[in-house]
Amino acid sequence: MVTTDNTLGVAVIGAGYWGPNLARNFRSSDDWELRAVCDLDLDRARRVAGDGVTVTSSLEEVLARPDIDAVAIATPARTHQAIALPALEAGKHVVVEKPLADSLANATQMVTIARDRGLVLMADHTYCYTPAVLKIRELIADGSLGDILFVDSVRINLGLIQPDVDVFWDLAPHDLSILDFILPGGLRPSGVAAHGADPLGAGRPCVGYLTLPFGDGALAHVHVNWLSPTKIRQMVIGGTRRTLVWDDLNPQQPLSVYDRGVDLAGQSSTAADRRDSTISYRLGDTWAPALPHREALGQMATEFAACIREGRSSRTDGESGLRVLSVLEAAARSLRTDGALTGMEPAPVPVPPIATRKVTAA
Amino acid sequence: MVTTDNTLGVAVIGAGYWGPNLARNFRSSDDWELRAVCDLDLDRARRVAGDGVTVTSSLEEVLARPDIDAVAIATPARTHQAIALPALEAGKHVVVEKPLADSLANATQMVTIARDRGLVLMADHTYCYTPAVLKIRELIADGSLGDILFVDSVRINLGLIQPDVDVFWDLAPHDLSILDFILPGGLRPSGVAAHGADPLGAGRPCVGYLTLPFGDGALAHVHVNWLSPTKIRQMVIGGTRRTLVWDDLNPQQPLSVYDRGVDLAGQSSTAADRRDSTISYRLGDTWAPALPHREALGQMATEFAACIREGRSSRTDGESGLRVLSVLEAAARSLRTDGALTGMEPAPVPVPPIATRKVTAA
Amino acid sequence: MVTTDNTLGVAVIGAGYWGPNLARNFRSSDDWELRAVCDLDLDRARRVAGDGVTVTSSLEEVLARPDIDAVAIATPARTHQAIALPALEAGKHVVVEKPLADSLANATQMVTIARDRGLVLMADHTYCYTPAVLKIRELIADGSLGDILFVDSVRINLGLIQPDVDVFWDLAPHDLSILDFILPGGLRPSGVAAHGADPLGAGRPCVGYLTLPFGDGALAHVHVNWLSPTKIRQMVIGGTRRTLVWDDLNPQQPLSVYDRGVDLAGQSSTAADRRDSTISYRLGDTWAPALPHREALGQMATEFAACIREGRSSRTDGESGLRVLSVLEAAARSLRTDGALTGMEPAPVPVPPIATRKVTAA
Amino acid sequence: MVTTDNTLGVAVIGAGYWGPNLARNFRSSDDWELRAVCDLDLDRARRVAGDGVTVTSSLEEVLARPDIDAVAIATPARTHQAIALPALEAGKHVVVEKPLADSLANATQMVTIARDRGLVLMADHTYCYTPAVLKIRELIADGSLGDILFVDSVRINLGLIQPDVDVFWDLAPHDLSILDFILPGGLRPSGVAAHGADPLGAGRPCVGYLTLPFGDGALAHVHVNWLSPTKIRQMVIGGTRRTLVWDDLNPQQPLSVYDRGVDLAGQSSTAADRRDSTISYRLGDTWAPALPHREALGQMATEFAACIREGRSSRTDGESGLRVLSVLEAAARSLRTDGALTGMEPAPVPVPPIATRKVTAA
Incomplete structure (x- = not known):
């Protein structure tokens, strides 16, 4: 399926939010040519498409080209699954x-057929694919932060209460996919505990907390709130x-x-010795790396094309999507048991070889 | 034991941090006369005492006066208990x-004898007793915020790793005592879930999260971190x-x-109706009340004197201390069961009549 | 020239930055129909124009329609002048x-012919036309701030050093036009002092300060910096x-x-009395009004249409542009005399009747 | 007058704000012994003095010891002058x-006799003597910032309107003494322009701006405001x-x-070339140095003792005080001439040899 010339043809399915x-970024990409926009609402498909781009409501028509x-x-x-499966089969x-996808089972089908x-x-x-997250991944990969001890992520806002998903499924995929991307071993917690509240009676949690212990004593925690x-x-x-703080709303200094x-060093023979002698505190400088100004979605389009041409997995491949869904489903199970720590289901497909996980960011 | 003239005599036990x-505030209070400072280290007791104040290492001597x-x-x-019991008995x-105290049992003894x-x-x-918390209590009590839906408290810092207590016992008493003070019903969650991490191997949790569901669907959450x-x-x-944000480190605008x-209003017959018709969003003004500049410990000393003179309970009485300890002990139990939601032990002493809980702030 | 139906036809001259x-806002306005885009570079005119819009490099062609x-x-x-004059004449x-315009003289010609x-x-x-400035104007007009005592405006950034204008002409028109818009009497200082620095040897000031005394003891000051x-x-x-602070880079609380x-009240018979008795300090609440989310340029297009239909002056009419240019030219004269306070040239055209200056914002 | 043992005796004159x-820092210094506190109000002198310290209202008594x-x-x-002169003579x-002092003439007398x-x-x-300013001086001295192009200092607050001095004399000595301390050549502007406003009719400027051109094209500007x-x-x-920003109210990151x-490089033969080819922009990292926690006044006391023992000038010697007063007096002259740029009076005493100006901070 790798094309012989440089440009790949793409269709965007869904012309809503x-x-x-996606259409704009594919259109301005050197790697891609936007060839079709498909939506049941032809008017909004038309507004998105631009000159020379097919507008259609027929997925079959797109897949046949x-x-x-x-x-x-x-x-x-x-x-997602009902569209992805025929596309992959085509x-x-x-x-x-x-x-x-909307479930681990559906997503697993997609990964398997791909x-x-x-x-x-x-x-x-x-x-x-944002400059900030690419930099964080780099700083972890090159050892600048050392071993990861804890991650605390907060994503709160006055948000639209979604009709069909709770605050975990709406917002936490961002935090979880970032964790999967930056942690050297990916998103592989030993369990998940989820606590949610629906104090307004909206029918689903509007305030949520996820606790993700990792096998090595590290802990990740996510706070999402509408x-x-x-x-x-x-x-x-x-x-x-070192410790990194990413403030996504501070355009002048997003990363610090x-x-x-705190350093715990040495091997003491007794607890008392340890307590007294081996804790020390570093109070060093702060450093805020400059970040390039690049649109994330353009980077994503470039990576998608490169994966196709090189026949390799993406940095955010289907397995990554499965790991995110595994945590979301475990969180849902935890919610149903009063927040009890819930083990992860066995990974439904083998994980990719580690070689494909190396940093390939520009 | 209420003195006939206006001034009460007080001894400070412990001249450390x-x-x-305490000594400074009792000394500058019109209600109090500081009469003794007691510490095994007489030198540091002396530095604290000031002119005309007895310095002693004998608790008995203090209690006999x-x-x-x-x-x-x-x-x-x-x-605390070993000092408080003989003091109360005297x-x-x-x-x-x-x-x-260091345990609910010990504290209960203190409350009972008092x-x-x-x-x-x-x-x-x-x-x-800080102006900010007194104002928050007032805004909740007078209905400005409406019913409380959620509380999210974050208290994180590069902190000293304590030799004998974990981060929950070190920092969370602040958050819990504030919750007890401001919530109309006091700190009475239906259970506690606690998650902690000791990623450095310090021997106790250095990162901690508390989840406190309340019976009415509300949720409080506390993040403490060294x-x-x-x-x-x-x-x-x-x-x-309304929603209030207290930023204790912003001296110019601590309360917003x-x-x-989000408003959910009306009574819809179907879920679909409800979804469509009853969610609305308010995007109104922000208001930052001016706060007086007053030292909290001076207010505490005043309240202590007033309680003695009026024979009434304090706003932060022994029962309040018990409620805080109940949550800390439940958190410890939850930590031992992988963060499972743990019920509260039955309150060991009857709660005070509600009349004593009304706002008495200046 | 007022059209009989609802829609006005407009051409945009210049398709650069x-x-x-402008084109986008005219296109999405109910008041306007974008009918032509004119630029010597037809390619970039074409990118801006959209379907059904004439693209031309001929100003004459536009003006003839x-x-x-x-x-x-x-x-x-x-x-500006060379384009505006024939347009007005047409x-x-x-x-x-x-x-x-690039000079007061050129702009005066434009105002006169219009x-x-x-x-x-x-x-x-x-x-x-931003929500923030409209709100500021309203708060001054309705007396919420009282009489204006001072204005301090800072607009600094790592900016592009312009090839043909200095930092005053590049950035200060923003501050000056805002002052003209919000001050009850418009921008009518009694003089201008300007201090600039070109420490890099760029050939023109890159750091600048404007001081604008007003006749009533008030002072405005502007700091612009590349x-x-x-x-x-x-x-x-x-x-x-009251005092208002507008932080244009704080999306969550732009206006406080x-x-x-400080209040100076009463009539004391002696200076000593006055000093002692009449200064008092208010330390009241802070209030941050909610602002609507509306694009300024869309509001401008609406106002432009309304002025044409109602045959009235705009809130930012030609005279307003003249007042801004008068200050910029006085600043240039001040710069040439080591920052000496420079009087304003006599206003070259009569000021509009006050009736046209009332707040008409929604 | 250098004592033979290690400790120097000091008296504090004035026990007000x-x-x-001063008394507290001299008392806790190893270099000093506080021996007397002198104030006409003996009660407040007594509160300051502490054990074993003479309390007196007689300057003569102090100077005789x-x-x-x-x-x-x-x-x-x-x-200041009336006290300093007899002290120096003693x-x-x-x-x-x-x-x-309150005037350059008075201060000059003090410097001369010393x-x-x-x-x-x-x-x-x-x-x-604050860690932040010592670090700034160091970063300028070691070339980290390069040549200084501009300084913009803002010191504004709701301040007490002083009965006998204006906002320049109250607040600007801070900014000016800092400039004198950090600039390699000290505070030696080629002139001063001052603009002030008294919009409340308080009898003296409450809002003030100072512009200080330096001979090399650099510009310093100070905004003080009550x-x-x-x-x-x-x-x-x-x-x-590089460019440094010091935010004295940000305890977590005071220096960035x-x-x-902007870089202007190369030697172009024509202005046009220069414009096009030699402007470039650096957008590098930000660095926030860690600062020690040390009280400034303690550092000042240490420096005072070291100067006495080593027979050398202080980093903030009398000549430094004269340079600050020269600017304040020039500012007053400028205010009386509508803000005209005013030349500096000839320095009344020779400047110290440059050797005494090197950084000696720890």
């Missing part, structure tokens, strides 16, 4: 808006060497790397 | 640095009418009251 | 990107009743109204 | 609260290599060093 962004190498799915999550590469056919299946975890009058998007990543922390 | 602050109406205990928590009123003897036993929950390079002390209190939020 | 924004009621000029300032209403022909000439002082690594856009407006200040 | 701070090596003057500025070293007698005369420019509802204390120091800026 996210589709126009040989000049379309890939489809980008930007429809509601509950329809030999198209697929990128899907987050979350990958693997069987040798096609690229990619999750559009857009945040992972009811907060102030907007906070902040992630603290504590490491043995603190050479501050 | 907090004792000097008829001109000492009350003692203020500022020793480590594990010694007929002294007692104020105790937080937490009230009640039996008709003495004031007060927890020095200092934060409750390993954060940035200092955050922020509490978001969401109500049906947002007339923003 | 600002033209596309009877279905074009108005032109919007978004070319470099040095060309009977078109004109809106011009700031500054109105008046003679009874056409609307409007300066596109875009900031004046060399600052941090971006600040803040205006403090001190009044006898402080009920804080 | 600043005297207690051989065990008093130095006096620290913390009285109103109008009395052979005492002298440190004086800012400003050094030099003639070989005594240390030091200005208590306290800010210069009427601002928000407190800002910020200094931006732009250099050819930006590797951002």
